[in-house]
Amino acid sequence: MLVLTRKPGQSILIGDNIEVKIIDVQGDQVRIGINAPKDISILRKELMDEVRQANREAVVDSFGISLEELNRVLKE
Incomplete structure (x- = not known):
């Protein structure tokens, strides 16, 4: 940095x-x-972090598994 x-x-x-x-x-x-x-996006990092966390929680709520486990299953 x-x-x-x-x-x-x-x-x-x-x-x-x-x-x-x-x-x-x-x-x-x-x-x-x-x-x-x-054409350059300018975003506040803390808002992007919140969106990413909400997406992770939505995956867990929808599928009942963690992103890591879902990733492992999809790679098989």
Whole structure:
């Protein structure tokens, strides 16, 4: 993982076409802006983690087995 220090108004570039800009810092919160092409998805990781967990629980509820066990059965 690359760790950088930036001040409000400063940016970092990812590749040629993604800019992450520090908008504001207040206490322990940082506001960032992201400029990226429309075909690039920008998602909050904690929300994706919640969706993945809900999907895992749905598999267990639907099939009564864990994802690992279901994966093992499907590979046989």
